[in-house]
Amino acid sequence: MRRRVLTRRSLIVCGALLSLAVAGARTQPPASKYRIETASSQPESVAQRFSNTQLALLEKLNRADLDALDRLPHLVVPESWDAPELSHTVLPGQYPAAASEPKLLIVYLPGQVFGAYEWGVLVRWGPVSSGSADSPTAAGFYHLNWRSPGHTSTVDPDWFMRWYFNFGNREGLAFHEYALPGLPASHGCIRLLERDAQWLFEWGEGWTLDEHGVRILKQGTPVSIVGEYDFNATPPWRSLTWLGRNVDLAALHLRDPEGTILR
Numbered sequence: 001m002r003r004r005v006l007t008r009r010s011l012i013v014c015g016a017l018l019s020l021a022v023a024g025a026r027t028q029p030p031a032s033k034y035r036i037e038t039a040s041s042q043p044e045s046v047a048q049r050f051s052n053t054q055l056a057l058l059e060k061l062n063r064a065d066l067d068a069l070d071r072l073p074h075l076v077v078p079e080s081w082d083a084p085e086l087s088h089t090v091l092p093g094q095y096p097a098a099a100s101e102p103k104l105l106i107v108y109l110p111g112q113v114f115g116a117y118e119w120g121v122l123v124r125w126g127p128v129s130s131g132s133a134d135s136p137t138a139a140g141f142y143h144l145n146w147r148s149p150g151h152t153s154t155v156d157p158d159w160f161m162r163w164y165f166n167f168g169n170r171e172g173l174a175f176h177e178y179a180l181p182g183l184p185a186s187h188g189c190i191r192l193l194e195r196d197a198q199w200l201f202e203w204g205e206g207w208t209l210d211e212h213g214v215r216i217l218k219q220g221t222p223v224s225i226v227g228e229y230d231f232n233a234t235p236p237w238r239s240l241t242w243l244g245r246n247v248d249l250a251a252l253h254l255r256d257p258e259g260t261i262l263r
Helices: 003-007 009-025 052-062 194-203
Strands: 034-038 074-078 104-108 113-118 121-129 140-143 147-152 160-168 173-177 190-192 216-218 222-226
Touching: 052 074, 052 121, 113 194, 121 194, 140 160, 160 194, 173 194, 190 194
Parallel strands: 104 222, 173 190
Antiparallel strands: 034 074, 104 113, 113 121, 121 190, 140 222, 147 160, 160 173
Protein backbone atom coordinates (compact mmCIF):
# COMPACT_ATOMS: atom_id res chain seq x y z
CA MET A 1 0.00 0.00 0.00
CA ARG A 2 1.24 3.51 -0.87
CA ARG A 3 -1.34 5.78 0.75
CA ARG A 4 1.00 7.03 3.47
CA VAL A 5 3.75 7.75 0.95
CA LEU A 6 1.39 10.06 -0.93
CA THR A 7 -0.24 11.75 2.04
CA ARG A 8 2.69 12.04 4.42
CA ARG A 9 5.70 12.49 2.10
CA SER A 10 6.60 15.93 3.44
CA LEU A 11 6.19 14.82 7.04
CA ILE A 12 8.39 11.77 6.49
CA VAL A 13 11.14 13.84 4.91
CA CYS A 14 11.00 16.46 7.65
CA GLY A 15 10.96 13.78 10.31
CA ALA A 16 13.98 12.01 8.85
CA LEU A 17 15.90 15.28 8.66
CA LEU A 18 14.93 16.15 12.23
CA SER A 19 16.06 12.75 13.47
CA LEU A 20 19.42 13.11 11.72
CA ALA A 21 19.88 16.60 13.14
CA VAL A 22 19.13 15.45 16.66
CA ALA A 23 21.40 12.43 16.28
CA GLY A 24 24.23 14.69 15.14
CA ALA A 25 23.69 17.19 17.93
CA ARG A 26 23.30 14.70 20.77
CA THR A 27 25.79 12.00 21.66
CA GLN A 28 24.81 8.87 23.51
CA PRO A 29 25.20 9.51 27.27
CA PRO A 30 27.70 7.35 29.13
CA ALA A 31 26.36 4.12 30.56
CA SER A 32 25.14 4.44 34.14
CA LYS A 33 26.49 2.24 36.91
CA TYR A 34 24.43 0.59 39.62
CA ARG A 35 24.55 -1.44 42.79
CA ILE A 36 22.02 -3.97 44.05
CA GLU A 37 21.05 -3.78 47.71
CA THR A 38 19.33 -6.50 49.70
CA ALA A 39 16.32 -5.51 51.77
CA SER A 40 17.82 -6.90 55.00
CA SER A 41 20.89 -4.68 54.69
CA GLN A 42 18.92 -1.43 54.93
CA PRO A 43 16.79 -0.99 58.08
CA GLU A 44 15.42 2.42 57.00
CA SER A 45 12.62 2.78 54.46
CA VAL A 46 13.36 4.10 51.00
CA ALA A 47 11.39 7.25 51.79
CA GLN A 48 13.78 7.96 54.67
CA ARG A 49 16.90 7.35 52.62
CA PHE A 50 16.17 9.07 49.31
CA SER A 51 14.77 12.37 48.03
CA ASN A 52 11.57 12.58 45.99
CA THR A 53 13.56 12.94 42.77
CA GLN A 54 15.66 9.90 43.63
CA LEU A 55 12.57 7.89 44.56
CA ALA A 56 11.06 8.66 41.15
CA LEU A 57 14.12 7.15 39.44
CA LEU A 58 14.11 4.15 41.78
CA GLU A 59 10.51 3.44 40.74
CA LYS A 60 11.64 3.29 37.13
CA LEU A 61 14.74 1.18 37.71
CA ASN A 62 12.94 -1.36 39.90
CA ARG A 63 9.70 -1.52 37.88
CA ALA A 64 7.82 -0.83 41.11
CA ASP A 65 5.81 2.07 42.50
CA LEU A 66 6.67 3.75 45.79
CA ASP A 67 4.36 1.51 47.82
CA ALA A 68 6.14 -1.60 46.52
CA LEU A 69 9.77 -0.48 46.76
CA ASP A 70 10.18 -1.43 50.42
CA ARG A 71 8.72 -4.89 49.76
CA LEU A 72 11.24 -5.82 47.08
CA PRO A 73 13.90 -8.39 48.07
CA HIS A 74 16.51 -6.42 46.12
CA LEU A 75 16.77 -2.78 45.15
CA VAL A 76 18.61 -1.43 42.12
CA VAL A 77 20.28 1.87 43.02
CA PRO A 78 22.41 4.08 40.74
CA GLU A 79 25.94 4.83 41.89
CA SER A 80 25.47 8.42 40.73
CA TRP A 81 22.33 10.53 40.49
CA ASP A 82 23.80 13.01 38.00
CA ALA A 83 23.17 11.09 34.77
CA PRO A 84 20.18 12.17 32.62
CA GLU A 85 17.07 10.05 33.08
CA LEU A 86 17.11 8.81 29.47
CA SER A 87 20.52 7.19 30.10
CA HIS A 88 18.96 4.77 32.60
CA THR A 89 16.94 2.73 30.11
CA VAL A 90 18.05 -0.26 28.02
CA LEU A 91 16.06 1.11 25.07
CA PRO A 92 18.19 3.00 22.53
CA GLY A 93 18.06 6.77 22.44
CA GLN A 94 17.98 6.67 18.64
CA TYR A 95 15.94 4.23 16.55
CA PRO A 96 16.65 5.13 12.90
CA ALA A 97 14.18 2.59 11.51
CA ALA A 98 11.35 4.60 13.09
CA ALA A 99 12.58 7.96 11.76
CA SER A 100 9.54 8.19 9.46
CA GLU A 101 7.08 7.75 12.34
CA PRO A 102 5.89 10.96 14.05
CA LYS A 103 5.16 8.85 17.13
CA LEU A 104 5.83 5.22 18.01
CA LEU A 105 5.24 3.52 21.35
CA ILE A 106 7.29 0.45 22.22
CA VAL A 107 6.76 -1.98 25.09
CA TYR A 108 9.72 -4.28 25.68
CA LEU A 109 8.24 -7.18 27.65
CA PRO A 110 11.49 -8.88 28.81
CA GLY A 111 12.60 -5.64 30.48
CA GLN A 112 9.11 -4.49 31.56
CA VAL A 113 9.70 -1.07 30.09
CA PHE A 114 8.08 1.27 27.56
CA GLY A 115 9.67 3.82 25.28
CA ALA A 116 7.99 6.69 23.42
CA TYR A 117 9.70 7.74 20.18
CA GLU A 118 9.18 10.81 18.02
CA TRP A 119 10.73 10.55 14.55
CA GLY A 120 12.97 7.79 15.89
CA VAL A 121 14.17 9.74 18.93
CA LEU A 122 13.40 8.50 22.44
CA VAL A 123 11.51 11.18 24.36
CA ARG A 124 10.29 9.27 27.42
CA TRP A 125 10.62 5.86 29.06
CA GLY A 126 9.18 4.22 32.12
CA PRO A 127 8.39 0.93 33.87
CA VAL A 128 5.41 -1.26 33.12
CA SER A 129 3.65 -4.25 34.59
CA SER A 130 2.29 -6.41 31.79
CA GLY A 131 0.19 -9.56 31.97
CA SER A 132 0.95 -12.18 34.60
CA ALA A 133 1.94 -15.77 33.84
CA ASP A 134 -1.75 -16.73 33.84
CA SER A 135 -2.71 -14.02 31.34
CA PRO A 136 0.43 -12.76 29.58
CA THR A 137 0.30 -9.78 27.27
CA ALA A 138 0.70 -10.92 23.68
CA ALA A 139 3.49 -9.39 21.61
CA GLY A 140 2.33 -7.77 18.40
CA PHE A 141 1.54 -4.57 16.54
CA TYR A 142 -1.34 -2.45 17.83
CA HIS A 143 -2.60 1.13 17.77
CA LEU A 144 -3.91 3.45 20.44
CA ASN A 145 -7.68 3.50 20.01
CA TRP A 146 -9.82 5.39 22.49
CA ARG A 147 -9.15 6.94 25.87
CA SER A 148 -10.90 7.79 29.11
CA PRO A 149 -9.67 9.67 32.21
CA GLY A 150 -11.09 6.80 34.24
CA HIS A 151 -12.49 3.40 33.34
CA THR A 152 -13.98 0.60 35.43
CA SER A 153 -12.67 -2.88 34.70
CA THR A 154 -15.00 -5.40 33.08
CA VAL A 155 -13.16 -8.16 34.97
CA ASP A 156 -13.82 -6.73 38.43
CA PRO A 157 -16.03 -3.65 39.04
CA ASP A 158 -13.87 -2.76 42.06
CA TRP A 159 -10.92 -2.02 39.79
CA PHE A 160 -10.89 1.58 38.61
CA MET A 161 -8.18 2.41 36.08
CA ARG A 162 -7.10 6.03 35.67
CA TRP A 163 -5.73 7.53 32.45
CA TYR A 164 -7.02 4.62 30.38
CA PHE A 165 -5.88 4.39 26.73
CA ASN A 166 -7.18 1.34 24.88
CA PHE A 167 -4.92 -0.45 22.38
CA GLY A 168 -6.86 -3.71 21.97
CA ASN A 169 -10.55 -2.90 21.62
CA ARG A 170 -11.77 -6.45 21.09
CA GLU A 171 -9.57 -7.87 23.87
CA GLY A 172 -10.15 -4.97 26.28
CA LEU A 173 -6.43 -4.16 26.54
CA ALA A 174 -5.17 -0.75 27.57
CA PHE A 175 -2.42 1.32 29.07
CA HIS A 176 -3.49 2.73 32.42
CA GLU A 177 -2.36 3.67 35.90
CA TYR A 178 -2.38 0.87 38.47
CA ALA A 179 -0.12 -0.75 41.04
CA LEU A 180 3.37 -1.71 39.87
CA PRO A 181 4.63 -4.51 42.16
CA GLY A 182 7.99 -5.04 40.44
CA LEU A 183 6.88 -7.88 38.15
CA PRO A 184 4.22 -8.62 35.48
CA ALA A 185 0.92 -8.82 37.37
CA SER A 186 -1.94 -7.55 35.19
CA HIS A 187 -4.70 -9.40 33.35
CA GLY A 188 -3.13 -8.45 30.02
CA CYS A 189 -3.19 -4.66 30.18
CA ILE A 190 -0.04 -2.55 30.48
CA ARG A 191 0.09 -0.88 33.87
CA LEU A 192 2.00 2.38 34.24
CA LEU A 193 3.05 4.76 36.96
CA GLU A 194 0.43 7.49 37.33
CA ARG A 195 2.68 10.22 35.94
CA ASP A 196 3.53 8.08 32.90
CA ALA A 197 -0.09 7.10 32.32
CA GLN A 198 -1.20 10.74 32.41
CA TRP A 199 1.63 11.73 30.07
CA LEU A 200 0.73 8.99 27.58
CA PHE A 201 -2.94 9.97 27.81
CA GLU A 202 -2.03 13.45 26.58
CA TRP A 203 0.79 12.49 24.18
CA GLY A 204 -0.84 9.60 22.34
CA GLU A 205 -3.28 9.98 19.47
CA GLY A 206 -6.42 7.87 19.31
CA TRP A 207 -8.25 6.55 16.27
CA THR A 208 -10.65 8.54 14.11
CA LEU A 209 -13.97 6.83 13.40
CA ASP A 210 -16.68 7.57 10.85
CA GLU A 211 -19.88 9.38 11.77
CA HIS A 212 -21.45 6.08 12.86
CA GLY A 213 -18.55 5.16 15.11
CA VAL A 214 -17.98 1.91 13.20
CA ARG A 215 -15.34 2.28 10.51
CA ILE A 216 -11.80 3.39 11.33
CA LEU A 217 -10.86 6.37 9.18
CA LYS A 218 -7.44 6.88 10.72
CA GLN A 219 -5.45 4.66 13.04
CA GLY A 220 -4.04 6.01 16.28
CA THR A 221 -0.43 6.06 17.45
CA PRO A 222 1.28 2.76 16.51
CA VAL A 223 2.25 0.47 19.39
CA SER A 224 4.80 -2.34 19.14
CA ILE A 225 4.81 -4.84 21.99
CA VAL A 226 7.90 -6.98 21.57
CA GLY A 227 9.74 -9.89 23.17
CA GLU A 228 8.59 -12.35 25.79
CA TYR A 229 8.96 -12.19 29.56
CA ASP A 230 10.64 -15.19 31.22
CA PHE A 231 8.54 -15.93 34.31
CA ASN A 232 10.97 -18.65 35.43
CA ALA A 233 14.02 -16.40 35.62
CA THR A 234 15.16 -13.63 37.93
CA PRO A 235 13.97 -10.22 36.66
CA PRO A 236 16.72 -9.14 34.25
CA TRP A 237 16.89 -5.55 35.54
CA ARG A 238 18.40 -6.94 38.75
CA SER A 239 21.47 -7.98 36.78
CA LEU A 240 24.29 -5.43 36.61
CA THR A 241 25.37 -6.88 33.27
CA TRP A 242 21.89 -6.55 31.79
CA LEU A 243 21.51 -2.98 33.03
CA GLY A 244 24.47 -1.90 30.95
CA ARG A 245 23.14 -3.19 27.63
CA ASN A 246 21.13 -1.63 24.81
CA VAL A 247 18.24 -3.52 23.25
CA ASP A 248 18.59 -4.08 19.49
CA LEU A 249 15.09 -3.10 18.41
CA ALA A 250 15.81 -3.80 14.75
CA ALA A 251 16.43 -7.46 15.61
CA LEU A 252 12.92 -7.73 17.06
CA HIS A 253 11.27 -7.11 13.67
CA LEU A 254 8.93 -4.28 14.60
CA ARG A 255 6.35 -3.59 11.92
CA ASP A 256 4.85 -0.35 10.68
CA PRO A 257 1.08 0.12 10.17
CA GLU A 258 1.34 -1.34 6.64
CA GLY A 259 2.96 -4.52 7.98
CA THR A 260 6.42 -3.72 6.63
CA ILE A 261 9.28 -4.82 8.86
CA LEU A 262 11.13 -1.83 10.26
CA ARG A 263 14.92 -2.17 10.04
